[in-house]
Amino acid sequence: xxxxxxxxxxxxxxxxxxxxxxxxxxxxxxxxxxxxxxxxxxxxxxxxxxxxxxxxxxxxxxxxxxxxxxxxxxxxxxxxxxxxxxxxxxxxxxxxxxxxxxxxxxxxxxxxxxxxxxxxxxxxxxxxxxxxxxxxxxxxxxxxxxxxxxxxxxxxxxxxxxxxxxxxxxxxxxxxxxxxxxxxxxxxxxxxxxxxxxxxxxxxxxxxxxxxxxxxxxxxxxxxxxxxxxxxxxxxxxxxxxxxxxxxxxxxxxxxxxxxxxxxxxxxxxxxxxxxxxxxxxxxxxxxxxxxxxxxxxxxxxxxxxxxxxxxxxxxxxxxxxxxxxxxxxxxxxxxxxxxxxxxxxxxxxxxxxxxxxxxxxxxxxxxxxxxx
Amino acid sequence: xxxxxxxxxxxxxxxxxxxxxxxxxxxxxxxxxxxxxxxxxxxxxxxxxxxxxxxxxxxxxxxxxxxxxxxxxxxxxxxxxxxxxxxxxxxxxxxxxxxxxxxxxxxxxxxxxxxxxxxxxxxxxxxxxxxxxxxxxxxxxxxxxxxxxxxxxxxxxxxxxxxxxxxxxxxxxxxxxxxxxxxxxxxxxxxxxxxxxxxxxxxxxxxxxxxxxxxxxxxxxxxxxxxxxxxxxxxxxxxxxxxxxxxxxxxxxxxxxxxxxxxxxxxxxxxxxxxxxxxxx
Amino acid sequence: xxxxxxxxxxxxxxxxxxxxxxxxxxxxxxxxxxxxxxxxxxxxxxxxxxxxxxxxxxxxxxxxxxxxxxxxxxxxxxxxxxxxxxxxxxxxxxxxxxxxxxxxxxxxx
Numbered sequence: 051x052x053x054x055x056x057x058x059x060x061x062x063x064x065x066x067x068x069x070x071x072x073x074x075x076x077x078x079x080x081x082x083x084x085x086x087x088x089x090x091x092x093x094x095x096x097x098x099x100x101x102x103x104x105x106x107x108x109x110x111x112x113x114x115x116x117x118x119x120x121x122x123x124x125x126x127x128x129x130x131x132x133x134x135x136x137x138x139x140x141x142x143x144x145x146x147x148x149x150x151x152x153x154x155x156x157x158x159x160x161x162x163x164x165x166x167x168x169x170x171x172x173x174x175x176x177x178x179x180x181x182x183x184x185x186x187x188x189x190x191x192x193x194x195x196x197x198x199x200x201x202x203x204x205x206x207x208x209x210x211x212x213x214x215x216x217x218x219x220x221x222x223x224x225x226x227x228x229x230x231x232x233x234x235x236x237x238x239x240x241x242x243x244x245x246x247x248x249x250x251x252x253x254x255x256x257x258x259x260x261x262x263x264x265x266x267x268x269x270x271x272x273x274x275x276x277x278x279x280x281x282x283x284x285x286x287x288x289x290x291x292x293x294x295x296x297x298x299x300x301x302x303x304x305x306x307x308x309x310x311x312x313x314x315x316x317x318x319x320x321x322x323x324x325x326x327x328x329x330x331x332x333x334x335x336x337x338x339x340x341x342x343x344x345x346x347x348x349x350x351x352x353x354x355x356x357x358x359x360x361x362x363x364x365x366x367x368x369x370x371x372x373x374x375x376x377x378x379x380x381x382x383x384x385x386x387x388x389x390x391x392x393x394x395x396x397x398x399x400x401x402x403x404x405x406x407x408x409x410x411x412x413x414x415x416x417x418x419x420x421x422x423x
Numbered sequence: 424x425x426x427x428x429x430x431x432x433x434x435x436x437x438x439x440x441x442x443x444x445x446x447x448x449x450x451x452x453x454x455x456x457x458x459x460x461x462x463x464x465x466x467x468x469x470x471x472x473x474x475x476x477x478x479x480x481x482x483x484x485x486x487x488x489x490x491x492x493x494x495x496x497x498x499x500x501x502x503x504x505x506x507x508x509x510x511x512x513x514x515x516x517x518x519x520x521x522x523x524x525x526x527x528x529x530x531x532x533x534x535x536x537x538x539x540x541x542x543x544x545x546x547x548x549x550x551x552x553x554x555x556x557x558x559x560x561x562x563x564x565x566x567x568x569x570x571x572x573x574x575x576x577x578x579x580x581x582x583x584x585x586x587x588x589x590x591x592x593x594x595x596x597x598x599x600x601x602x603x604x605x606x607x608x609x610x611x612x613x614x615x616x617x618x619x620x621x622x623x624x625x626x627x628x629x630x631x632x633x634x635x636x637x638x639x640x641x642x643x644x645x646x647x648x649x650x651x652x653x654x655x656x657x658x659x660x661x662x663x664x665x666x667x668x669x670x671x672x673x674x675x676x677x678x679x680x681x682x683x684x685x686x687x688x689x690x691x692x693x694x695x696x697x698x699x700x701x702x703x704x
Numbered sequence: 705x706x707x708x709x710x711x712x713x714x715x716x717x718x719x720x721x722x723x724x725x726x727x728x729x730x731x732x733x734x735x736x737x738x739x740x741x742x743x744x745x746x747x748x749x750x751x752x753x754x755x756x757x758x759x760x761x762x763x764x765x766x767x768x769x770x771x772x773x774x775x776x777x778x779x780x781x782x783x784x785x786x787x788x789x790x791x792x793x794x795x796x797x798x799x800x801x802x803x804x805x806x807x808x809x810x811x812x813x
Contacts, residue, residue: 068514089701094513094694098506099539106503107510110479113497114514136500245794248802254811264477264495264511265518271490272497274482279802282443283490283498297812425781430716432770433784437791442799444719445769451723455768493795608765634723648728651766 053218054079056188057147057211058087059226060195061119064234066145067093068118070107072100072126075159076215077149080121101126105133105146112142113272115237115263117199121147125156127166127173134208135174138298140272141250141258143202143209143237145195150214152406161406162215164328164379170210171357177295179302181309182210182357184327188222194354200235201309205301206258212356214379216329216408237261244268250294251279257301302358311354312363316342320349322421323371325364325388327353329408330377337414346422356384361391368392373421377401377414397421434462438473439491446491451647453605453631454488457552460608460629461521462492464615472619476519479508481533483525484559484633485552502532505540508547516691519548519619526553527565530586541595544623545690550615551588551626554633555641562636569674572641589681592626599625600681605632606654607678614680622689630654630676710759712775713751719771722746726763726772732756735763 051059058080069088071081081097088095094111098104101122108118122130127148137144150166152158170182181201185194191213198209238260240247244267252259262268271281278290302309316338317323326334331352341348351367353360364387368374373396376385385400392398401417403409431441439462448454465473478489482501489496499507508522529537529551540547556574557563563576564583572581589600599621603611611629618625632638632650639645642653654676661679664672713734727735727749736752749772751757759776775781 068510070510089698092698096509096513098509099535102503103506103509103536103539106499106506107513110497110507110510111514112510114511116514118510132500133503136503246798246801248798251802251805251810257812263515264497265475265515267474268495269493270495270497272499273490274498274500279806280798282440293806293810293813297810300812424712425714425775425784427714428717430714430771430773431719432764432767432773433787435770436784436787439770440795441792442796445721448768450721451725452768455770456766459765459768459770493791647723647725651725651728 051188051224052079052221053185053188053191053213054083056192056224057195057213057218058083060192061145061199062087062091062093063232064117064196064199065236066117066119066199067091068108068111068116069093069120070096070098070104070111070118071120072098072104072122074101074123074126076151076218077121077123077147079218080147080149101129102133105130105144106136108144109133109137109140109142112144113264113270117143117203119145119147121149123149123151124153124166127169131174135176135178136274137208138174138178138180139274139276141206141261141298143206143261145198145202145209145211147211147213149218150212158406160215162329162379162408163404163406164212164214164330165383167212167356167380168383170212177299179207179299180210180357181205181207181302181355182212183311183354184212184356185217185354186328186331186352187217188220189224190354191217192224192226196232196234200233203235203237205305206261207298207302212328214329240268248279249281250277257297257305306358306360306362309355309358310360310363312360313352313354315350315352317349317351317367319347321347321372322349322375322418323367324348324350324375324377324414324418325353325367325384326350326377327356327384330379333409333411334377334414336411337418340411340415341418346418348418353384359387359391364388364391365393365395368395371396373397373399375399375401375414375417375421377403377409377417379403379408434459434466438462438465438493440493443491447487448484449633449635451632451634452484453554453629453633454485454552456605456608457550457629457631458488458491460612460615461550463612464619468616468619472519475517476521476619477511479504479511479520479522481524481528482559483528483557484554485523485525486528488523488552489521502528503536504528505533505536505547505549509540509545512546513691513694516546520546521548521550521619523550523552526551526555526567527557530566530588538591538595541592541597541624541626543690544596544598544687546622547624548615548618548621549624549626551628553588553628553630554637556633556637558633558636562640569641574636574640588626588628593682596624597626598623598682598684598687601626601679602628602630602676602681603678604630604654604658604676606651606658610678617683621683621685623684623687710754710757710774710776711778711781713754713757714773714775715748715750716771717742717744717748719769720746720748721769721771722748723768724749725766725768729762729766731760731762732758
């Protein structure tokens, strides 16, 4: 299956029954396959008039009780930032797939890049936290689609899947486990009647409260203005706003250990570590094998969760190795986070690659040789 | 005898969030009258219809209208009330979705969504509150500001021609169109009842008074009673307007029911037919 | 002995914003503006000639603030209290519950 097909199948397995999208290369195939599959499983597909309407429509469908998803690329992702902020302040679970392509602006339409990784975290205005996942194969497109829907329901936050054009178009065999081995998290409904339910005040020890749907009699107030625990707007009132902003920030940032996923290869005796993600990891694997053949002790840390960034992991890694190499298909973005988290304990080398092509393994190999000296 | 200190009207006690009253609108604002029109319409439609109704609104003075109702309400972004309502209606087609927007919210930044929602003929009821300016931000020009008016962003007089929403919606494909002012309370209430019952996309435009900005800037009347008198004298019913020439109609407000086409199929019904067709294969 | 057909015209202190649309709407001249200001600082309208009132309810129709109601008899007064009991009062408990929880401090700060 191609990466697209795996993503769509994973989403449908996780329970996604609403898709609103707009055609944009290279994510058009996701919308096309969804338009084919969703009516057959009782879901709804609609092609909206632009990306702004797409993201707001999936937020509306999420409050109607369905699991919803949209897919876009660079220019559309820039348009969706306002809607993303709306989903964050109202604590709506949605999944957004960004198939990164060469930028800026209309850019290199059919070629890959990893240039949106910072925009995924800091793109919308205001203070917030977000979860972003980076798959590197078709199998991972399937697995991470299910994981994305689960994380969205658990934390009541949007989750972004940062694929790139290569991973989306690649055709590989995937293995779909039987249904009883797949874990799907369903939405939590309130257990108290409407006259006792407070929508934005969770129980002690929990980060989010249960989420009813519209039309069930709970008299919900879904509000984009800063609001209090019932959803009533507040014009001023620093304590109320501080409570809300800190809760939606900490619910992700303080749960890094539970959310973060990563893969380690050969780091037990390594002097040099390659920290990478997405398609760059595929090239780095070859470079790592070449370097090992030359006698350099190289290991690889592949980040699957880009945000929230796992600071402690990088800090421990940088205390054990001599230097870290960070190859990326952009001008050097995640390398800044690695530099910050390593606290100067080792050398950091960035290997940027722009222009719409993957790295050549020799480029990464020469950086590794430079780092090992 | 009832105490006058904390009294609220019986409709407010039944349908509104009284813990938030008095509401935040200016003294004499037409939006309070529009809230009354909506509540009277639902009082006559019955409790079953009220239980199935949800409200979606945009940003602006009119966007605060449904927040005072005790029902499911979504207060969305500027201009994006209609896509939210479309997503909600598709997820739960049995709900009555009423969308309350202002004139700048629906025709300027939300213009694209308005014409596509009308094209799809999706079962929403759009109540568009026209007060000829952007009132919440302080009285700037809107797509419905008359030519020559002086507002905060047109200090030398407005040079832009303005929209006729009814003609726009006719061309886009909406199937129930009506326009009233806040002077015509009973007629607008009947139109809202008909619009909620109508299956397709219905638009009820209500021209409302804004004593603080539209009254002072556009009409030179700062008392809401004078603006109501102006509405009363300058509204012409649609059947009478058909017999008059364009010069006589300049500066007047044409009110009435313009269009009612119940035979056009609504979007969620088309979707249902599609799903049955695909499921059978 | 009054020949009034209506029992009372209630104008709320909490809600009235002194726009006087009710006075403009009344065809019979029943309402007039009070001389003194109330605790909110406004001069409320009141029923000066209540025996002229025919209960047409145009004042209610044009009030933007839901502040005025023409109570014709005891039946209507009873209905108002019944609606308050059935629809309004049960929603005030959760306000108190929230205030209690917040005053003790939320766990994530």
